[in-house]
Amino acid sequence: MIEFANRVRKLEASATLAIAAKAKEMKKNGVDVISLAAGEPDWDPPYEAKEASIAAIKDGNAHYTENSGLLELKQLLVKKLKEENNLEVTTKNIIINSGAKFSLYLALQALINEGDEVAVISPYWVSYIEQIKLAGGIPKVIPTSEEDGFKIDVEDLEKYLTARVKGLILNYPSNPTGVTYTEEELKYIGELAVKKDIFVLSDEIYEYFNYSGKHTSLASLSPKIFNNVITVNGFSKAYSMPGWRVGYAVAREDIVKKLDEIQSHSTSNPNTIAQMACIACLKESKSYVGKMVSEFKERRDYIVNALNSIHGIRCQIPGGAFYVFPNIQYYLAKEVGGIVPTNSIEFSSVLLEKAQVSVVPGSAFGLEGYIRLSYTQPVDRLKEAVKRIHSLLENR
Numbered sequence: 180m181i182e183f184a185n186r187v188r189k190l191e192a193s194a195t196l197a198i199a200a201k202a203k204e205m206k207k208n209g210v211d212v213i214s215l216a217a218g219e220p221d222w223d224p225p226y227e228a229k230e231a232s233i234a235a236i237k238d239g240n241a242h243y244t245e246n247s248g249l250l251e252l253k254q255l256l257v258k259k260l261k262e263e264n265n266l267e268v269t270t271k272n273i274i275i276n277s278g279a280k281f282s283l284y285l286a287l288q289a290l291i292n293e294g295d296e297v298a299v300i301s302p303y304w305v306s307y308i309e310q311i312k313l314a315g316g317i318p319k320v321i322p323t324s325e326e327d328g329f330k331i332d333v334e335d336l337e338k339y340l341t342a343r344v345k346g347l348i349l350n351y352p353s354n355p356t357g358v359t360y361t362e363e364e365l366k367y368i369g370e371l372a373v374k375k376d377i378f379v380l381s382d383e384i385y386e387y388f389n390y391s392g393k394h395t396s397l398a399s400l401s402p403k404i405f406n407n408v409i410t411v412n413g414f415s416k417a418y419s420m421p422g423w424r425v426g427y428a429v430a431r432e433d434i435v436k437k438l439d440e441i442q443s444h445s446t447s448n449p450n451t452i453a454q455m456a457c458i459a460c461l462k463e464s465k466s467y468v469g470k471m472v473s474e475f476k477e478r479r480d481y482i483v484n485a486l487n488s489i490h491g492i493r494c495q496i497p498g499g500a501f502y503v504f505p506n507i508q509y510y511l512a513k514e515v516g517g518i519v520p521t522n523s524i525e526f527s528s529v530l531l532e533k534a535q536v537s538v539v540p541g542s543a544f545g546l547e548g549y550i551r552l553s554y555t556q557p558v559d560r561l562k563e564a565v566k567r568i569h570s571l572l573e574n575r
């Protein structure tokens with residue numbers, strides 16, 4: 180019998196797969212499931228991006244690009260990073276990848292040795308833990324609580340950064356809690372990383388979905404901090420084109436070079452047509468993001484109020500991203516729709532079966548007693564979803 184490699188044996192299957200499969204099956208059978216589980220905006224990509232990719236196909240643009248991505252796209256990113264993120268870089272500091280998920284993967288492959296620890300703040304985005312394990316590392320989870328607004332007290336961070344910790348993954352605005360950090364807090368984190376000589380993977384993919392102020396890029400806070408930070412971002416959320424798979428990393432030249440080498444032996448360049456679409460996004464679709472974000476803010480305000488009006492549900496106002504992460508502990512070990520859920524997976528399953536609303540259990544993000552809802556649906560659909568949840572929970 181052929182055995183799997185040790186590194187993949189350590190991978191954990193997603194706990195949410197069974198719920199996602201059930202939701203799919205229900206939809207296939209004609210049930211009107213409202214999906215609040217997806218991690219992607221519901222908007223159509225910018226018109227200009229679609230036109231550019233069609234033109235690229237018609238022009239026979241079927242060839243490899245530079246392994247690290249099209250020069251023109253990198254040049255446009257240099258401009259964007261300067262204007263929006265206060266980051267002065269050259270094209271040599273940028274690599275374009277097949278999605279931000281792959282940018283993170285490359286960075287961990289390049290920097291982690293067997294047994295190195297990587298600190299991750301919980302609740303965390305699901306792939307961090309498994310990607311660290313795939314690189315041979317050990318995730319070191321730093322817990323946060325609802326009482327603290329799901330934020331680390333930056334002054335507490337140092338005690339987690341012991342000698343075996345080689346890096347920290349920071350994600351703000353955060354998936355799933357929407358937490359963001361102030362410039363002062365970021366400076367503290369950045370200076371600590373320099374002092375401890377650890378890298379920070381700064382996942383800023385939700386940078387535009389920031390409802391509480393302007394996004395600050397960690398790497399922009401000083402040249403020393405820049406040297407220890409790999410900034411990860413992409414087009415999936417900002418331009419609602421997750422399926423086109425374009426992300427990028429910004430870092431010191433030697434780090435980018437290593438990522439480039441690994442990319443050259445794995446995916447090679449990201450999809451050429453999709454890169455052409457991204458050029459159009461940066462050149463012609465600047466107003467698109469702002470419009471989408473202002474609609475998402477209205478949705479956030481609606482769903483937070485509506486969920487808080489349900490007896491026993493407590494939902495904080497997230498500062499960013501497009502998720503809410505309400506506390507559902509009141510309903511655990513109580514009868515809901517004829518079932519007694521004891522954890523967030525069972526609670527999510529009841530919501531799907533009895534209210535036809537699909538959500539993601541908090542345990543998938545490392546915190547039990549919560550669920551994640553994406554407000555990636557128009558307000559009338561969100562209203563219908565909350566109405567169904569309300570009637571299921573209050574008419575038990």
Ligand SMILES: Cc1ncc(COP(=O)(O)O)c(C=O)c1O
Pocket residue numbers: 218277278279280281304350353354382384412413414415421424425426
């Ligand atoms: C925090 C975070 N980082 C990275 C990604 C991956 O983005 P991409 O689609 O560019 O791979 C996601 C997608 O859900 C995310 O939520």
